[in-house]
Amino acid sequence: MLLALVAGPVTAAGPAVGAPGASNAADGVAGTDGVDGVWRTDGYGTVLTLADGQLREYQTTAVSCLPGDSAQFSGRSADGAVVYTGADETVYRIRGQGRGRARLHVDGSVGDRRLRRLPALPGRCTQTEPVGARAAFDVFWHTFEENYPFFAAKHVDWCAVRDRYRPKIHDGMPDGELFALLRAMVRPLYDAHVFLDADETGFFAHGRPGTTVPSPELDQQAQQYVEHQDLGGTRLRSFANGRIGYARLADGTGYLRVSGFGGYDSASRSYARDSAVLDGALSEVSSPRLKRLILDLRINGGGSDALALQVAERLTDHPYLAYAKRTRNNPHDPAGFTRPQPIRVTPTPGRPRYAGPLAVLTGGETYSAGETLTQALMQRPTLTVRVGQNTQGVFSDVLTRSLPNGWTFGLPDEEYLTPFGTTFDGPGIPPDIRTGDLVHDIGREAPDSAFTQALAALRAQDRRPPKPDAPARKGRAPDHPAHKGRAPDHPAHKG
Secondary structure (H helix, E strand, C coil), rough: CCCCEEECCCCCCCEEEECCCCCCCCCECCCCCCCCCEEEEEEEEEEEEEEEEEEEEEECCCCCCCEEEEEEEEECCCCEEEEEEEECCCEEEEEEECCEEEEEECCEECCCEEEECCCCCCHHCCCCCCCCHHHHHHHHHHHHHHHHCCCCHCCCCHHHHHHHHHHHHHCCCCHHHHHHHHHHHHHHHHHCCEEEHHHHEEEEECCCCCCCCCCCCHHHHHHHHHHHHCCCCCCCEEEEHHHEEEECCCCCCEEEEEEEEEECCCCEEEEHHHHHHHHHHEEEEEEECCCCEEEEEEECCCCCCHHHHHHHHCCCCEEEEEEEEEECCCCCCCCEHHHHHHEECCCCCCCCCCCCCCEECCCCCCCCCHHHHHHHHHCCCCCCEEEECCCCCCCCCEEECCCCCCCCEEEECEEEEECCCCCCCCCCCCCECCCCCCCHHHHCCCCHHHHHHHHHHHHHHHHHHCCCCCCCCCCCCCCCCCCCHHHHCHHHHHC
């Protein structure tokens, strides 16, 4: 996958305006003027070349430069961005900002990435890279060393890991042995956004101990359980290729279940199509006449943060700050990050919205975009209560990389910050009301304690006097790290 995309079924984007033109001596392809050349991303360890209507990726570390995927020029968007589309329908939008600077936006993600122009492609990128087990090990180790933000939080000494395992690496060793060593290096991270795909040799990924990886089978079990335990056997109305379910209880409570943010149309992989399907589903279930709403994210495999934010935008009448996003950008300093980029929730204009009391059900099987939505709803102006268990604890987009032997792997390189400059990576977002675990309840055929307590908490609000509408929030929270650079007490502030 070209560049970093969020974990889950995130792919492409909406229609671009324009089409490739004839060759032009000044810029190679008409319409790409101003962005052709060589660019380095701020963070992400990536160099891009834009020439002759093609975007090419180079994945860089201190010891390597490997070619990645590519995308073709497909026109200009309405706001003037130069648009490239990959073979997997992923869309990249690049906007020049003058003085050798530009911004890149990947549809389906949130926020932009800064680009700085380079005079030429780095020399290493024009050389033949070494192959063999040692080269694969070095690329693997350096990619984590230069991009992974959480070694300290995970209590892992990555240099000690190198010293332990590199002496065991030798060219010509069996693929199975190399795979086992690389897997052993990252297993102690217990990070669900870390994976290693060694083709036929093996695949490795796992989450936080005590949690279960979401799957279609588990999702189906959960739906049947909820329908019979909590909805009295009433079947959910199904939307978005079965990934969204909705029911309205007799007392005016809405129940909205979302198992992922993407894959909403089996005939299309595009982000634009997913967004349109989600918009239609939310228009059918959103209603200001609801007395209360339960949003169930307990079996949610993640996906597009932009789609998750689209849900938050239907659950408020006032704009507010959701979180801020930053990425590691200094290979030599684990505390070096890009300036936090604020991500806001803006009410969807011209669409039905619900802004009343909300309960969000979460658990260890709430992953990635399910967690960023939970984090965004924590700042919601209207009453919002979290019920269940801690979420999985993985928020970043996944930086997907290749090894010289053709294997692929992925890792997180971003932090999603609260208004206080902290993150929930690792332990996950805790609930306000801790209850039993859905996966365990299904196995024991026990009552759904999270649903029961969420409904009780929301009904209790009916007996309280109404509060005046929350005022619209303007600008950033004064203590948000994006307001004046980094939070004063953050270690990166003194880095």
